Ligand SMILES: Nc1ncnc2c1ncn2[C@@H]1O[C@H](COP(=O)(O)OP(=O)(O)O)[C@@H](O)[C@H]1O
């Protein structure tokens with residue numbers, strides 16, 4: 359049973375089409391990776407899945423009540439925003455949370471941050487490295503416990519752990 363499906367979706371942003379006549383169904387529990395060179399249209403495709411942009415032709419169907427959490431390729435924030443404030447910032451990807459959701463997101467966010475090695479959540483976003491911003495954004499995205507996770511280049515700016523010696 360598809361949670362999200364595309365039927366004959368095409369999109370052109372400038373000259374040549376980025377993709378044409380894409381028909382695709384995504385089932386519950388599926389994990390799908392998209393690969394393509396820079397500028398191929400991966401981010402555009404993900405924005406079509408969320409409804410942030412509309413396709414030129416074709417239709418996108420999402421299950422009624424499907425919640426989507428997005429890790430954008432370029433997270434937006436004011437530099438003075440703290441890590442904790444950023445988690446609850448409302449934007450196009452993540453709208454306002456109810457009081458109950460706020461509490462459960464806060465718990466999950468703090469525990470994911472701890473797992474990712476982020477200690478002080480009062481630190482301002484503008485002082486973080488690219489890798490730290492990415493980790494905070496991943497924590498923010500996972501904390502929503504959405505039915506559908508969309509991660510755009512989640513490993514950008516992240517270093518591999520050094521090999522364990524001995
Ligand atoms: N809002 C826009 N207006 C015009 N062109 C755009 C816009 N967004 C992206 N593009 C262009 O569309 C192409 C696909 O972009 P994008 O989806 O970001 O590719 P990818 O994520 O695969 O690198 C690129 O050539 C990019 O410059």
Ligand SMILES: [Mg+2]
Nearest residue numbers: 400401431510
């Ligand atoms: Mg991209």
